[in-house]
Amino acid sequence: MDEETIKFTQISALFSLILISIANTLITIGKELSEDFKNFFVAITGHHWTGHGVVILILFIVFMALGFVLVKRDIILKKDMDIYKLALIAIIIMAIVDAMIPLSLLVL
Amino acid sequence: MIKTQNVIITLAASAHVFTAILVMIGAILMFGESLWGGSPKRLRIYGTVLIVFGALTYLLAGWWYVLYYSADKAIITGGEMAWAHTLVMETKEHIFISGFWFAIVLGIFGYFATEEQLNNPYYRKTIALLSIMLVLGVLLLEGMGGIIIAGLKLGLGGV
Numbered sequence: 001m002d003e004e005t006i007k008f009t010q011i012s013a014l015f016s017l018i019l020i021s022i023a024n025t026l027i028t029i030g031k032e033l034s035e036d037f038k039n040f041f042v043a044i045t046g047h048h049w050t051g052h053g054v055v056i057l058i059l060f061i062v063f064m065a066l067g068f069v070l071v072k073r074d075i076i077l078k079k080d081m082d083i084y085k086l087a088l089i090a091i092i093i094m095a096i097v098d099a100m101i102p103l104s105l106l107v108l
Numbered sequence: 109m110i111k112t113q114n115v116i117i118t119l120a121a122s123a124h125v126f127t128a129i130l131v132m133i134g135a136i137l138m139f140g141e142s143l144w145g146g147s148p149k150r151l152r153i154y155g156t157v158l159i160v161f162g163a164l165t166y167l168l169a170g171w172w173y174v175l176y177y178s179a180d181k182a183i184i185t186g187g188e189m190a191w192a193h194t195l196v197m198e199t200k201e202h203i204f205i206s207g208f209w210f211a212i213v214l215g216i217f218g219y220f221a222t223e224e225q226l227n228n229p230y231y232r233k234t235i236a237l238l239s240i241m242l243v244l245g246v247l248l249l250e251g252m253g254g255i256i257i258a259g260l261k262l263g264l265g266g267v
């Protein structure tokens with residue numbers, strides 16, 4: 001794999017991590033709020049957490065492929081972007097969305 | 109026979125704590141390599157450790173949770189530390205999924221590390237930052253696991 005492809009892979013992995021973190025929180029909250037939504041995940045594998053895991057796996061691959069195309073075409077994700085800043089953004093977003101679960105459990 | 113089977117299941121389930129520690133050790137080594145080392149070959153090994161043991165942790169913990177945790181849940185929620193499930197486990201279930209993917213992404217960084225990237229201080233800082241966050245994340249999950257076990261122990265009437 002050449003240098004450019006490796007960089008694109010790493011950028012798209014971080015991009016996908018940001019999006020699946022958000023999706024993970026939305027799915028968790030959605031399952032708590034709607035029984036029908038929860039049953040959708042149960043229907044996939046027989047247990048809502050395994051269904052949840054499978055959906056996140058598929059989303060990770062899809063978002064990573066999307067990120068790869070975006071960075072290759074220089075759309076939103078730039079070829080010369082600062083990877084450190086992207087990692088920092090990913091950590092901040094993950095911290096915020098993951099903290100929403102215990103906060104919602106404490107407040108609601 | 110049933111008792112032996114129970115021992116095997118419990119040991120296999122408990123192994124996820126050990127494999128998670130191996131992930132943490134991989135992240136610590138990656139942190140050191142990114143700041144003071146410079147070998148893409150070693151980073152590739154650490155990246156592989158993260159991916160392999162991260163996946164093993166995910167599968168072992170997920171398997172045990174889906175098939176066997178409901179019995180523990182009933183004991184915890186019936187005990188003095190019901191919040192060990194209603195707050196701590198409910199949070200842990202969620203963080204565990206994003207934490208697993210975090211380990212995989214850091215594993216990708218380590219696995220594909222090149223000499224050229226290691227000559228770039230921003231790239232080294234990126235691996236160091238992601239590694240230390242993964243170490244903190246594993247410590248958090250291990251601590252939460254300890255609280256859940258304490259809740260189970262109290263639920264069973266222990267002190």
